[in-house]
Amino acid sequence: MKIEQIGQKLGLNSFHDVPKGNVSGFDYYVTLVNIDLLVKMNFIVFVFNKKLTKYEKTAISKAQGLPIMRIESIGLQENAVMLPLKYGFKRLEKHQKHLDKLAALFTRLELKNLSHCPFCGNEDNDTYGKLKGIPIAVHKACVDGYVEQVETHVETTAKTVKNLPKSILFAILGAIIGLIPTILTLSIFSTYFALLFALIPLCSFYGYKKGNGPRAAYVPVIITVISMIIAPTFIVLMYMMVADYEQVTLSTLLGDPEMMSSFQYDLGISVLFIAIGVLIAWKNIYKQTHAQVKKDLKELKNNN
């Protein structure tokens, strides 16, 4: 369902094309967020005029009954909370009660709506810019200056490839470590678990980060390639070990039709599962690269 429709069902007005509501003085917006490549979820977002403390975040999580999602964006970070639509639009009364409860908490915590430009701190905004789909009062000059500054930074760091070889090496080591749970379950249960394969790209990316390589937009691709190579390589090594144990060559071993078909099966499964693993891990990796920053900047520029 489109957010406009959800806004209508919740009885909200549209503000710069975004459903906007107000509960006891607190503005909120409805937004649609990609959880991963396949899942999208609706959230309500409150944006405050200061960074939330750990205490405040915990209190809000408690009131929500769920952990709150942090907004990772170029201009909104610790001052916005994104809460899943708990009761949705099917139980409007419960939804409203829940909002009232949250608003009472915000009042008790003495929180206030964001009313200043997040880039310079002044209140006399002259336009609205979109950050993660939320219209935020800003100055055009502040946005232009900020966009230029971040773009230059992103370009310069993307060109700095000094740490790239080291990072790729660490990414390979990470992928090998990420493969361990799969090897263990394979040797104990003689079966594959698809979810464990997601650890391979995640560990690989963790290794990449340890190498301080550039967070360029191509990083998820590097991680995918390493992950796609590492799992089938492991299968080949496993069969080479079996051949060694049987004191034959790998081609002799695979000359046996039964062996060959199980080899092909293992190879196929590992490629398929690693593809699923990459699909699960992709969004997580992507949002830590400059590709995400560029996307956010584009949104900000287009709505300015």
Ligand SMILES: [Zn+2]
């Ligand atoms: Zn400003």
